Amino acid sequence: MDYHDDRKRQALRQHFAVFADLLLTDGVDAPTLLHEAKIGFVKAARENHGRNGKPASINRISELTGMSRKHVKQLLDEASQLQWSDEIAAPFEADVVAKWVTSEEYLDESGQPRPLPLDGEPPS
Numbered sequence: 001m002d003y004h005d006d007r008k009r010q011a012l013r014q015h016f017a018v019f020a021d022l023l024l025t026d027g028v029d030a031p032t033l034l035h036e037a038k039i040g041f042v043k044a045a046r047e048n049h050g051r052n053g054k055p056a057s058i059n060r061i062s063e064l065t066g067m068s069r070k071h072v073k074q075l076l077d078e079a080s081q082l083q084w085s086d087e088i089a090a091p092f093e094a095d096v097v098a099k100w101v102t103s104e105e106y107l108d109e110s111g112q113p114r115p116l117p118l119d120g121e122p123p124s
Contacts, residue, residue: 039082041065042075 023033045064050056058076062069100106101113108114 038065038067038071039075039079042067042072043079046076 020033042061042065045061046055049060049064051060056064058069058072061067061072061076065072067075100116106113106116
């Protein structure tokens with residue numbers, strides 16, 4: 001095994017462990033993750049690994065992903081039915097924290113987020 005391949009695998013495992021923890025916390029199981037990952041691989045291969053400015057063919061996607069042409073076609077059909085968005089849904093709490101740490105009305109004189117009481121005078 002090549003040193004760089006081993007390092008890539010190690011980095012992948014370490015990064016994925018953090019991601020897996022988030023998924024498990026949200027109740028996402030391994031079969032669901034694997035299915036969604038396959039769709040992501042097929043979509044990435046199709047859009048970004050074609051030739052001469054064209055989307056990759058089913059044969060090319062199959063070569064790149066290691067999946068059968070039949071499975072690639074099924075996943076492409078499924079992906080075409082999905083709504084894709086560049087905007088990733090963020091939890092409400094993330095929006096609140098982002099506003100708190102970036103909005104002038106919630107920052108102190110030094111530009112740091114000030115403590116916010118749960119009730120009382122604004123800003124709370």
